[in-house]
Amino acid sequence: MVNHSTFVLEETTIADIQNAIDRQELTSVQLVCLYLKQISLHNHRGSNINAVIEVNPDALHIAESLDAERLQKGKRSPLHGIPVLLKDNINTGDAMHTSAGSLALADSYADEDAFIAAKLREAGAIILGKTNMTEWANFMTENMPNGFSSRGGQVLNPYGPGSFDVSGSSSGSGAAVAANFAAAAIGTETSGSILCPASANSIIGIKPTTGLLSRFGIIPISSSQDTAGPMARTVTDAAILLGGMTGVDNRDPATHKSIHAFETDYTKHLKETALNGARIGVSYHYCTKELSSSEKERFDDSIEVIKQQGCEIVIIDSATPLEHEEWDYNVLLYEFKSGINHYLKQHTRLDSITSLKDIMAFNNTNAAKCLRYGQVLLEESEKTSGTFTECDYLESRMNDLRKSRELGIDKVLKEFQLDALLYPGDTGYGFSAKAGYPSISVPAGYDENGRPIGIVFTSSAFKEPELIGFAYSFEQATKHRVTPKL
Numbered sequence: 302m303v304n305h306s307t308f309v310l311e312e313t314t315i316a317d318i319q320n321a322i323d324r325q326e327l328t329s330v331q332l333v334c335l336y337l338k339q340i341s342l343h344n345h346r347g348s349n350i351n352a353v354i355e356v357n358p359d360a361l362h363i364a365e366s367l368d369a370e371r372l373q374k375g376k377r378s379p380l381h382g383i384p385v386l387l388k389d390n391i392n393t394g395d396a397m398h399t400s401a402g403s404l405a406l407a408d409s410y411a412d413e414d415a416f417i418a419a420k421l422r423e424a425g426a427i428i429l430g431k432t433n434m435t436e437w438a439n440f441m442t443e444n445m446p447n448g449f450s451s452r453g454g455q456v457l458n459p460y461g462p463g464s465f466d467v468s469g470s471s472s473g474s475g476a477a478v479a480a481n482f483a484a485a486a487i488g489t490e491t492s493g494s495i496l497c498p499a500s501a502n503s504i505i506g507i508k509p510t511t512g513l514l515s516r517f518g519i520i521p522i523s524s525s526q527d528t529a530g531p532m533a534r535t536v537t538d539a540a541i542l543l544g545g546m547t548g549v550d551n552r553d554p555a556t557h558k559s560i561h562a563f564e565t566d567y568t569k570h571l572k573e574t575a576l577n578g579a580r581i582g583v584s585y586h587y588c589t590k591e592l593s594s595s596e597k598e599r600f601d602d603s604i605e606v607i608k609q610q611g612c613e614i615v616i617i618d619s620a621t622p623l624e625h626e627e628w629d630y631n632v633l634l635y636e637f638k639s640g641i642n643h644y645l646k647q648h649t650r651l652d653s654i655t656s657l658k659d660i661m662a663f664n665n666t667n668a669a670k671c672l673r674y675g676q677v678l679l680e681e682s683e684k685t686s687g688t689f690t691e692c693d694y695l696e697s698r699m700n701d702l703r704k705s706r707e708l709g710i711d712k713v714l715k716e717f718q719l720d721a722l723l724y725p726g727d728t729g730y731g732f733s734a735k736a737g738y739p740s741i742s743v744p745a746g747y748d749e750n751g752r753p754i755g756i757v758f759t760s761s762a763f764k765e766p767e768l769i770g771f772a773y774s775f776e777q778a779t780k781h782r783v784t785p786k787l
Contacts, residue, residue, distance in 0.1 A: 443675075479503060
């Protein structure tokens, strides 16, 4: 057997890992040790990325059992023995905490796995640990830096620690994947929290259709917009991870609408020719009006590459209802209180923290540690009834759906006969979030300072197969991702 020290961890893919194990050049135990070494070198020392908030104490035991099972029965799936990280708002019914980055829940253990965590375990994945995140998924206050939590501290971007924004609340998952702390990770998104850190960390991020993946066992913000999604270094790995988490869950009614749409293998859509013959719309003025010169150059380069793949780019500046609407966050404000109160009653063992009011009281009592940036959004949410009877909520919810779907994405796609829309990595995410529609972010290069830039493909409900194909076609034509120097 080849010594596992010769296995190159950097940028290794799920297929690379499986091939090495099949050739008896590596075991899952050895792989876990390699990732733990990488975390030990760069999470709190060296580059101090601070992306991993907790390591699973049973990871090596799980790896040992999966190695033995592989020898006796073979692989369960492509995820068999693959270490992945979960965002710290996703329940695991094990020895790890689930805190959403808060000190109020720092001692909270979940009674059972979230649905998607259970699916990953069933597929044979090793949950290596939890990733740091923007506290309460960036729905705590108005001026908290991306990637900061009271429990975990500040996540740093591995491409420019202290210089580049790590972006979004799934910042730890994005930075951890970029820094090769695990094969892949799971993030969550309400509005931009997968797509933006994926772009900022030069990785792939899939924000699925709301309802494709169960939200059961995930600390919520909004029942209307929340979803988990995969974050990986390649489109292929993200597609593998997505297929490993789908399925109808009776504890999340939204998943029932996916019963005839979800797939368990999205890798069949990985076609280099996927962009050939497609029509993709670009609201060019909106997309580029706030970009720097180098950002605009990278976006223009991306458009040109897409054209070279046989795709027709349709400029839709003449009809951009999405960009001209005035949006509010009432839906999130009202839904957070109800969602968090239900979660705390159902999923935690903390007698002292059973409501949003208790969280706020804990923060006030421990203000020096917990309220560095305040808790304005928690306070605003607490003022709501939690019953969704307010006119402001009901009107905003209906307006969000009508404007983002009927008068927005659906209208533009139909009117211009488009297969998808294209945006720079940190714009446009709010439209698909309010619509509950899927998007995928893929690396598009770097600016003059080395800061990662991405592009995002967006379409209508359950169009993940098409979007994965487009992203894969672009990825294979460009192969922009470069490993950060830690």
